Amino acid sequence: MKNVVNFPTPREQAGVSMRExxxxxxxxxxxxxxxxxxxxxxSEDDREVEMKVVMDLFxxxxxxxxxRYPIEDLENE
Numbered sequence: 001m002k003n004v005v006n007f008p009t010p011r012e013q014a015g016v017s018m019r020e021x022x023x024x025x026x027x028x029x030x031x032x033x034x035x036x037x038x039x040x041x042x043s044e045d046d047r048e049v050e051m052k053v054v055m056d057l058f059x060x061x062x063x064x065x066x067x068r069y070p071i072e073d074l075e076n077e
Contacts, residue, residue: 019069026065029058 011021036042036050
């Protein structure tokens with residue numbers, strides 16, 4: 001594994017940062033939570049289950065975002 005070279009992804013080559021992609025993912029998860037909360041087509045029991053799943057994903061990715069892209073990086077841009 002020491003000989004593995006990390007090549008940039010096609011999106012990185014195009015100038016899109018991974019932090020920007022992470023921000024879009026987090027925005028999408030927040031939108032999903034709002035949609036689930038406001039949906040009239042989901043029973044209360046299903047709503048709680050769906051919100052827990054999406055909330056757990058959101059928390060996981062917000063923590064990952066904080067680890068990989070700390071606030072100091074944001075101040076440098």
